[in-house]
Amino acid sequence: MPQNTIPDGEALLLPSGEPIQMIDADGGAVEQGGWKEPYVRPDDARLLSGYEHLVLGRRINDQAGALVRQGRLAVYPSSHGQEACQVAAAMVLGSEDWLFPTYRDTVAVLARGVDPVAAFQMLRGSWHAGYNPMEHKVATQATPLATQLLHAVGMAHAAKLKGEDSVVLALCGDGATSEGDFHEALNFAAVYRLPVVFLIQNNEFAISVPLSQQTAAPSLAHKGIGYGMPGERVDGNDLAALLAVLGSAVDRARGGGGPSMVEAHTYRMQSHTNADDATRYRSDAEVAQWVPRDPLTRLGRHLAAAGLLDEDVEARIAAAAESVAARLRDGLNAEVEVDPQDLFAFVYTEPTPQLREQSAFLADELARSAGATIENAEGGLR
Numbered sequence: 001m002p003q004n005t006i007p008d009g010e011a012l013l014l015p016s017g018e019p020i021q022m023i024d025a026d027g028g029a030v031e032q033g034g035w036k037e038p039y040v041r042p043d044d045a046r047l048l049s050g051y052e053h054l055v056l057g058r059r060i061n062d063q064a065g066a067l068v069r070q071g072r073l074a075v076y077p078s079s080h081g082q083e084a085c086q087v088a089a090a091m092v093l094g095s096e097d098w099l100f101p102t103y104r105d106t107v108a109v110l111a112r113g114v115d116p117v118a119a120f121q122m123l124r125g126s127w128h129a130g131y132n133p134m135e136h137k138v139a140t141q142a143t144p145l146a147t148q149l150l151h152a153v154g155m156a157h158a159a160k161l162k163g164e165d166s167v168v169l170a171l172c173g174d175g176a177t178s179e180g181d182f183h184e185a186l187n188f189a190a191v192y193r194l195p196v197v198f199l200i201q202n203n204e205f206a207i208s209v210p211l212s213q214q215t216a217a218p219s220l221a222h223k224g225i226g227y228g229m230p231g232e233r234v235d236g237n238d239l240a241a242l243l244a245v246l247g248s249a250v251d252r253a254r255g256g257g258g259p260s261m262v263e264a265h266t267y268r269m270q271s272h273t274n275a276d277d278a279t280r281y282r283s284d285a286e287v288a289q290w291v292p293r294d295p296l297t298r299l300g301r302h303l304a305a306a307g308l309l310d311e312d313v314e315a316r317i318a319a320a321a322e323s324v325a326a327r328l329r330d331g332l333n334a335e336v337e338v339d340p341q342d343l344f345a346f347v348y349t350e351p352t353p354q355l356r357e358q359s360a361f362l363a364d365e366l367a368r369s370a371g372a373t374i375e376n377a378e379g380g381l382r
């Protein structure tokens, strides 16, 4: 007899037929239809708080684009259009939970409470993450695809071994699902029933590679079946649906129910980064189709209809976002002061003999070049 029996239809771990949606593109409430779980729509006060994060996220995306053009940032992968995924990922976690973001998830990092000037240090070409991951329980933003998923699973494994009830949420893109690390992370998480939620932001492209060339699966969420974890599909531009579905996945993980994966259907409205020209691989007409589905206008309409958002509230939220953007501008206008000895400072608790030797060599070089500069300056004065 095989070791595993095949579960009946109920337990097949399949996602709902359509991505879960709770607020439609016009801001109207969508009634439950055909969902496998009884997801609960967040109340409007929570949605208003989420809306404030969305407005800030959009403002930060715009500001970062401007800072790139001014040469203050080396590169910026914008999440314009994906802000609802970013904000929901941070909002569903408690203070003891962990977030594992990618290069595109700066807005999620900020929504979790990390200081914007600190968070942008890495993208500025300064080094280290710019923030202490322990402070807000936010791992460094990973550039190598899917590596953060393994780190997230390791963190969840440690939490389980220590008997903690914290949950880990790991983000990745659709392209990252083709990496070997993705497979290893999901398999390990499911076998050890770890408290981890995988949120895949399916924004239709991995740089120029469309989803159709990335997978032949019916949806990315269907991949959960192969690992033995439930998968769910959600409208990634609908903050209400994201909060409900991710919140339920987090509750399940915290309650010992094991990992799950959520595929959020969204769209990358801008180029991959400022170094990419998206017009070379997709049409303006395709991009235009996603404009009416924008996560901010949709939630804004919903909250206005509910009587929670008028011109005054909108102005207050915009002013708060503007002041954070101004702080980011000021912070990134300050020159970076680099200490070359930092190269040796943060990797090993006890540096190896080779590193000590190299550090001494560097110290000697720096002292000599400082001396040469003084001599030159004195020479110039004579």
Ligand SMILES: Cc1ncc(C[n+]2csc(CCOP(=O)(O)OP(=O)(O)O)c2C)c(N)n1
Binding pocket: 104, 143, 144, 145, 172, 173, 174, 175, 176, 177, 203, 205, 206, 207, 268, 272
């Ligand atoms: C291991 C690895 N291979 C290749 C790259 C180069 N690369 C950077 S971003 C990217 C596309 C990723 O697409 P996706 O996972 O869908 O995320 P998105 O950028 O759309 O958020 C690639 C191939 C990388 N960073 N790491």
